[in-house]
Amino acid sequence: MAGNYQFRGFGGTVFTPVIKTLIIINISVFLIQTLFGMFRIGDYSLGDLFFYYFALYPIGDHSNFYIWQLLSYQFMHGNIWHIFFNLLALWMFGIELEQMWGARKFLTFYLICGVGAGLVQLFISPMFASPAPTIGASGSIYGVLLAFGLTFPNRPIFMFPFFIPIPAKFFVLIYAGISLLMGFSSSGDSVAHFAHLGGAATGFLLLKIGDSSGLYRIFSKKPKQEIYGNYQQEEPKVHKSNWFKREPEIKQEPQSKMVINGEEITQQKIDEILDKISASGYQNLTDREKHILFELSQKIK
Secondary structure, X not given: OOOOOOOOEEOOEEOOHHHHHHHHHHHHHHHHHHHHOOOEEOOEEHHHHHHHHHOEOOOOOOOOOOOOHHHHHHHOOOOHHHHHHHHHHHHHHHHHHHHHHOHHHHHHHHHHHHHHHHHHHHHOHHHOOOOOOEOOOHHHHHHHHHHHXXXXXXXXXXXXXXXXXXXXHHHHHHHHHHHHHHHHHOOOOOOOHHHHHHHXXXXXXXXHHHHHHOHHHOOOOOOOOOOOOOOOOOOOOOOOOOOOXXXXXXXXXXXXXXXXXXXXXXXXXXXXXXXXXXXXXXXXXXXXXXXXXHHHHHHHO
């Protein structure tokens, strides 16, 4: 378990640092968009100028494209429902991934999925629809959704609007299929379907080669060689689909034992708790197991 975690219960859920920060940033940017739209300079509103510089514009001879738009467009939204459903999906599917990967790896994954979605929208979408500016976190969200489906393939998901539980792996396939179909058949519905597919495809590539490619080191500090007691800063054991090959474990010399409230906590016990989170979610841990994770998070800080 890497990174720092905040185990704060609210209706049985957990709010992690990156998820909370992304939600705050997205809401803040949306409020700025709305506020700027109320003021005008000549024939243009400040909202138009904000959109001009930070939405993702198509590339062309007379384009308004700027390289930073590949990041900035991810935090802009068209209306209240656009931002609501994106942030709801981020909250629902991103929390367990951040708990599992750590804050830096999750943030890197999220942002790169958004960049990949933007690149697909720039270069693939114009083949099937008229180029138009793109905004929204949907590409990043589709990357997170795909990662959740492959990491927890049999986790039941209630699919809107039918509210029938289906395994996460089928949930991902259905939504990807809808985006693919709509991308080829809908040329003027103002939805960036190819950005959705680009985010999912980028997420898949990151899950396959991200660790070996060094991409996750973009926002990472040099890993510590030793942390308190027998607890190592390493990736937790996760039940992944057969598409992923697990890297061989590196055997390390045993270190001093970790003691919490007089009880000796072994690496095996920590692994069992992490496996339980992977299989059934944090909410199904016992109070004792939650307390152990909380104490571990405090020692890592």
